[in-house]
Amino acid sequence: MSDVLLRPFRWDDVPAITAIYRHYVEETAITFDTEAPGEEAIAEKYAGLKRLGHPLIVAERAGRCIGYAYASFYRPRAAYRFTCEDSIYLDPAERGRGVGKMLLTELLEQSRAFGFKQMLAVITADTAGSIAIHEKFGFRRVGYYEAVGLKFDRWHDIVHLQLAL
Template sequence: MNEASPLLQLRDYRPGDAAAIAAIYAHYVRTSVCTFDFEPPAAAAMAEKFAAMVKKGHPVVIGEVGGEVAGYAYASDFRPRPGYRFTCEDSIYLDPEMTGKGYGALLLGEVIAKARACGFKQMIAIIAGGIESSVRLHERFGFTTLGVFPNLGHKFDRWIDIVHMQRAL
């Protein structure tokens, strides 16, 4: 982490975090291909989604700087069928003002540890092609690229590849 960066405090998700999470996610919906959502979900929808993960015992980690939500990460169901119950997919989002400070690595490290502790055995990362910083981050944590699906998504009038990565927990 950059020594000039304020310290990121990690904690578990609380229902009051939903508005900040929705605001962070909305930025990426509007400006990035890292999500294929076209309309940002409301805070109530995010609260419902995150409450469902917490109810299942899945890790949802919040990163705070100065008492404000700076980012979040979670690991939850890769697929809904019971045969996939030991496999999770991770997701990490940072406030755009908080990128480049090492916070993504802190969040990913914590969510990996918590996913292992709750019984997941494999973690999948699904990353839009061209987002090399996310690919490199996952490689630093032992993920390997399984394959690239060309032109799998479409957003902002262009086709986007999808990179699938995996690591054992």
């Protein structure tokens, strides 16, 4: 994995991030978005993350964005300000190569440095790989919600995992 560089988000990453996310919206139930946001919406979201100073990491190989991760407030109310939710997305061709592990390692480090005290992962229940990597990092299952998202004409369950930072 020495050919993968983890670095801060840049504005020229927006097209690649948009394309990666589009795949997951259109082809999977990993996200419950049903319409892929365009570059303008992604740029607006990331501007907000940058403004807040939240961790926002890009994985790059040979000058190309192959994945990204960020942590942001779990919920907007002030009492939740020390609790974050993580998000990690990879170019589908990069899955299973250790890039997600690299991103999660760095995301945990930056989230601690930011001052978050708890990290939550909200994962579609049939996404075994994502659940497994979180559990390898010490996340524990703290909740299970049945049939909360309807996508592709099927109800999906979600798992909540938590790690004290």
